[in-house]
Amino acid sequence: MSAIIQIENLSKQYDSGTKALSDVSLDIHEGEIIALLGPNGAGKTTLISVICGLVVPTGGTVRVGGHDIRTDWRAARKLIGLVPQEIALEPFEKVINCVRFTRGLYGEAPDEAYVEQVLRSLALWDKRDAMTRELSGGMKRRVLIAKALSHRPKVLFLDEPTAGVDVALRREMWEVVDQLRREGVTIILTTHYLEEAEEMADRVGVINKGQLLLVRPTADLMGEFGKKTLTVELIEPLAAIPDALSDRGLRLSADGRSLAYEYDTRADRTGIARLLGDLAGQGIMVRDVSTRQSSLEEVFMTLVAEPRQEVTA
């Protein structure tokens, strides 16, 4: 896959002295979904804002579709759609006019059929003549997405797209994003919902204190940093863990009916076979076993706690 966005040594220091981005380099490939994770103030929104033209960088370069965002900004911006974190809409304007307006700003000729298609895909067609101030928060966020898609961008930035929306609507949003991915749109999203990144993103980038700590395919990241927990359900409950198994780091449930064993998927030997053998040797009968992968949230906390400088794009 070719890189549609090339970020090289990007830095941003505000007048106050705050360093929001430090020497960030990253290639984003065409058609992928990349999630940027990080705590509040990590630099996620600043990174998006620089690429989109809202913030002027103090160093480095960004190219979108081969166009430098500073010297060839018109061509670069035509490729981009932005859904900002804050809901900002003209309160007394109709939904359909908002979308038409944004399309015009991007230099596109009116295309009512396409505007209708976008509004229908976001379940906004029935609300096309409603004033934006009459809409719910979730609807407003969908209007922002419709506006961002009004000129058929190749790259879509979603800054905390599901913040403040209910679970059902979040699912709907994910479906919209999935649909866009199928259409070949490159998507960069920031989120606090790590489940969202895990569910949707092809790659995950972790930012903290303005530094891009790492970028990995989501599955690799989970495999590399993810711990797994093996839960062994027992036929007969145990009063205590037998002494012979006391050095295995096992946890006995309160009712004594299951044992939890945490292991590292990267280790040469996970110790599962040996554990099951030893349980049998102790005469402990097993009813069932199951495994659980640690969530991206746990992975993220591990990374932020132990920052790494290495970046693999």
Added chain:
Amino acid sequence: MNGVNWPGVWAIFHHEMTRFFRTIMQSLLSPVVSTVLYFVVFGAAIGGRIQSVEGVEYGAFIVPGLMMLTILQQSVSNASFGIYFPKFSGTIYEYLVSPVGWIEVTLGFVGAAAAKAVLIALVILLTSFFFVGVHILHPLWMLAFLVLTALGFSLLGFIIGLWAKSFEQLQIVPMMVITPLVFLGGAFYSADMLPPFWEGVAKLNPVLYLVSGFRWSFFGLADVPVGVSLVAVALMIAVCCAAIRWIFATGWRLRE
């Protein structure tokens, strides 16, 4: 202008004009009522004591001044509010991330603000026909002065809107600077009517040159040469354009 995003200019212009026409009654009624009041107060009450100024009936003499007063106030308030409101509501981000630069944004907002101001000024001119007999000596020059002045002060209003960080700041310049300049700029009198010292002071007021040129297009009378008036308005447009270009190039009060 090669490379200008004209659909972008139209989108902004159309958006601004739509807002104006959405509230057309309020937009037009308020200035018309104000003008009628000016005619009653200045035309009937004061005009009863001043029969004519340099051979022109006083009621007719103040028509260009009233139009100029309106065009200045409307241009500044329309343009400043037009760009300040997206800053206030947060929708300014759209202008900053889309492929429109200072030229498109300025043409869209300033063009719309000037168009609204000219429209209202023409309505006021029509209203004045009900009160006084006004003959326009140079109608094309009248339109040219009207449009150029509207553009100049819309550009100024646009800068005020870009500068303002609050609604208070948005109001203070028009209230404290523009209105006094218009009242002291010969809207309701000729500078010749002032004592020599104050006539000299009045000629430091840039608005005097605009009112003078505009009044010349009506009656052929001017406090200063018409060429000087034209240069004054052209200079104002050029300085404002340079300032706006600088604001967008540096991102002052727009980008972080």
